[in-house]
Amino acid sequence: MPELPEVEHLRRTLEPRLLGRRVVDATLHRRDVAVGPKDPPGGFARQRAVVRPSRLRAAQLLADATIERVDRRGKLLAIIASDGRALGVHLGMSGQLFWAPAGARLPTDHVHATWRLDDRSRLLFRDPRRFGGLWLAETRDELPPWRGLGPDALTLPPEHLAGLLAKARRPIKAALLDQGLLAGVGNIYADEALHRVGIHPAELACEISAPRALRLGEALRELLRLAVEAGGSTLRDYRAAEGQAGAFQLQHAVYGRAGQACLTCGEVLESGMLAQRTTVWCPRCQGGL
DNA sequence: ACGATACCCTGATGGC
């Protein structure tokens, strides 16, 4: 559920708390949520029923390092140390990064990693469903998930979208969800963006004309910008660094509203499965197909 | 190269 706006808002709430802080120590409570430079290539260390514990030692989770900045690309966060090392954090479906000052209460269940900082504050990674994970690499650009990502959806110039879509012979919704094509858009914001510009989610990406692709690019950028400003969408699990919920879910026009009236034209919103994801659209506003 | 499918996982929800 956390998509680009949620991760960007988390980044913005987290960065001021971490900047210049030295990591006193780090604890990895579950080794199978982390992937280090010496682990076999591939995605997560955990594969199917076979649990492959990471060879990462806790000390490699930036212990003793000083945090210089927090970067983001798509839905991936990268905590960068002054020596260049990078800790990648993906929230998956239910992942959270919490920061709390010395002595403050923090959740204890489903906590897979904890960092203690030199001002006695703590950072922790919690992820009940464990679809998320941690990666460590010598540099940010060597983080395996970072390398596979397309351009970031928030900063992509809208006029570049047409070129990306022209090569995708599949439904526009499937293309928008492809993180290698464009990084950051998930199920919520794909549906919302397509509704805003009146494009049916099943329309083939390569058949969208350049002017319409441009409008989609502009709408997507504006949508993501507004969602970041609102603190992201909190449906259930998403929280910012100090536990704050987002508010953008109140402005969703289609996501989660199947069977209800379109806010633009009053037509009943339809839903179906597309690219293995629940998809909601307005048959009148997005009728093109 | 693409699409469809299975799988990972837990918590919420609804039916009986």
Add this chain to the structure above:
DNA sequence: TGCCATCAGGGTATCG
């Protein structure tokens, strides 16, 4: 009240 089935969705791997 409890039990079970179903759903949600970020990804990756695998097969066609």
